[in-house]
C-alpha cells in the first residue's frame with residue numbers, strides 16, 4: 184500500500200530524512216518511535232504533502248501511484264489521512280461547515296453527490312459517540328480554544344468521518360488522560376479492517392498496549408535504524424534510546 | 434488650484450438661476466458659501482495629507498457631469514432585501530422619490546421628510562442641524578455636496594420613540610454622472626433606530642458623493658449599516674459625521690465589497706459623558722480597487738468608550754487604506770478607546786497602508802491600537818488541504834471566516850445573510 188524508498192528530505196538546506204525506507208501493507212499497524220527531533224513529524228508531513236519540505240531523493244508510492252505528484256487534497260481523496268501532532272486552530276471556520284466541506288470534497292472527487300444533511304448529522308452523531316466528544320464542540324470554530332485532549336479527539340473524529348485507507352497518527356496519545364487514551368485507541372481499533380493501514384507515531388509503549396502494532400520502527404538521524412515487533416517497544420520503554428544510538432554510531 | 438473647475442462653476446450658475454423659489458430660504462446662502470469653499474479647495478490631489486494614499490484625482494481627470502434631476506426618470510428599481518419588512522426611502526439621483534418609497538411604520542411620514550421639502554418651507558429645525566457637523570471649509574467633497582445636493586433624507590425621531598422596523602435608504606444613480614446625496618438624521622432622547630444604506634447604480638459606472646450628519650440625543654441609539662456591493666466601476670465617497678450626547682450609542686458597520694474607488698470618512702464626536710460607539714468595517718478589494726477608510730473618534734468628554742474594528746481582504750492589485758484617529762481631549766478622563774485593523778493580502782501585488790493616529794491629552798486613559806497584515810496562515814491551509822479541501826477552497830473558507838466576524842456585527846439578521854450571500858458568491862463557496 185505504501186512504499187517509501189530511499190527518501191531524503193531537507194528544509195532550507197538542512198537535511199532531516201536521509202535515505203529512509205518503509206513498507207506498509209493493507210491491514211497492518213506500524214508504530215514509529217524515536218527521539219525528539221529525529222524526523223517523525225517530518226516524515227508524516229511529507230507523506231501528507233506539505234510543500235515546505237524539499238524532497239531531494241527517493242520516492243513514495245501509494246497504491247502503486249507516485250504520491251509526491253499529488254496535491255495534499257488529492258492524497259486525502261485517495262485515502263491518506265494525517266492526525267496532526269499539533270492540530271491547527273482555525274478561527275471562524277465552524278466545525279460543522281468544515282466537516283461538511285471535507286466530506287463533500289471527497290465525494291465530489293469520487294463522483295458522488297453532496298451528502299444529504301440528515302445523513303451527515305446522523306453520521307457525525309455516531310462518530311462523536313465513538314470518540315466520546317462533546318456535541319457542543321460542533322458549533323464552535325475548528326479547534327479554536329479546544330483543550331489539548333479535545334483537539335486530539337477531534338483528529339480521531341475527522342479520521343472516523345473520512346474513513347481513510349492509510350492513517351498516520353502523529354503523537355495522538357500525547358496529552359491524553361488514561362480514559363481518553365482508551366477512547367482514542369478504541370476508536371482506532373473499531374476502524375481497523377484488512378483493507379486499511381495505520382502508522383502510529385508515539386513516544387509511549389503504553390499506547391501500544393491498546394493499539395497493538397505489527398511492526399515497531401525506530402527513527403533516528405533521519406533513518407529507520409531498527410525494526411522489530413511489539414517487543415521492541417517494550418525494550419525501548421525499559422532501556423531508553425542510548426543503546427540504539429550506540430549501535431548506530433558504532 | 435490644480436484642476437479647472439469651470440464645468441462645475443457653470444453648472445452651479447445654471448442651478449442658481451433655477452433656484453428662484455429658494456432665494457428666501459436659508460439653504461441659498463449656504464449653497465453659495467459651499468460653492469465658494471469648493472472653488473478654493475477643488476478636487477484633492479494626493480499631495481494632500483488626508484488623500485495621500487488614494488489617487489482620487491485618477492477618477493476626476495475629467496470632471497464627471499453633475500446629475501441634474503429635473504423630472505423623475507422612470508426606472509425599474511432592482512430589489513434590495515425584498516423580504517425585509519422596513520421603512521424604505523428611495524432617492525433617485527439625489528432626489529426623494531415618493532413613488533418608490535414605502536413606509537410600514539404607521540406615522541413614519543411625520544418623522545421623515547425630504548430635505549427639499551424642509552428647504553422650501555424654510556423650516557428652522559432643519560437649519561439647526563444642517564451643515565453643522567461637516568466642515569465645508571476643509572472637506573472637499575462635503576463642500577461639493579453642500580453646493581449641489583438639491584434634496585435628501587431628513588429623519589427626525591422624537592424623544593422616546595423607536596420605529597418598529599428598520600429604515601432602508603437606497604440611493605439610485607441613473608447615469609454615468611455624479612450624484613450628491615444627503616442625509617440628516619436626528620435621533621431623539623431615549624429613542625433608537627436602525628438605518629441600512631445602499632447605493633444602486635443603473636449604469637456600469639457612476640459617482641456618488643454622500644454627506645450624512647447624525648445627531649444622537651441623550652440616551653439615543655443608532656445601528657447604522659452601509660453596504661457598498663455593486664460590482665461596477667463606481668466611485669463612492671462618504672462623508673459621515675456623528676455627534677453624540679450623553680449615554681448615547683452609535684454602532685456602525687461599513688461593508689465595502691465592490692467599487693473601484695471607495696472613500697469613507699467616518700467621524701464621531703462625543704458631546705457628553707458615557708457615550709459609546711462601535712465602528713466596524715469590512716473591505717474586500719479586487720482588480721485595481723482602492724478602498725480607503727478614514728476614521729476619527731473625538732473623545733471630548735470623560736467616561737466614554739470607543740471601539741474600531743476594521744478587517745480587510747485585498748486581492749489582485751487592489752489597495753486598502755486605513756487611517757484611524759483617536760483624539761482624547763484634556764477633559765476626557767476615564768476614556769477607553771480601542772482600535773484594530775487586520776488585513777489579509779491575497780496577492781503579492783495587493784497592498785495596505787494602515788496608519789493609527791492617537792493623540793492623547795488626558796492622563797487617565799486606556800487606549801490600545803493594533804494593525805496586522807499578512808498572508809493567510811500556511812499551517813491552517815495545509816491542515817484543511819489534508820482533509821481533502823483544495824488550496825483554493827481552503828483560502829476561500831479561511832477568508833470567509835475572517836470576513837464573517839464583521840458580518841456578525843450587523844444588527845439585522847436579514848442584512849447579515851444578504852452580505853454572507855455576496856461573500857459566498859465572491860469566494861465561490863457553498864456552505
Ligand SMILES: Nc1ncnc2c1ncn2[C@@H]1O[C@H](COP(=O)(O)OP(=O)(O)OP(=O)(O)O)[C@@H](O)[C@H]1O
Pocket residue numbers: 194197199217218219220221222223224225226235268
Ligand atoms: N520548518 C522547519 N524549519 C526548520 N527546521 C525544521 C522544520 N521542520 C522540522 N525541522 C527540524 O527537523 C528536525 C525533525 O523535526 P520533526 O518535527 O520531524 O521531529 P520529530 O521526530 O517529530 O520530533 P518530536 O518527537 O519532538 O515531535 C528537527 O530538528 C526540527 O527542528
Ligand SMILES: [Mg+2]
Pocket residue numbers: 223224225268353354
Ligand atoms: Mg513530531
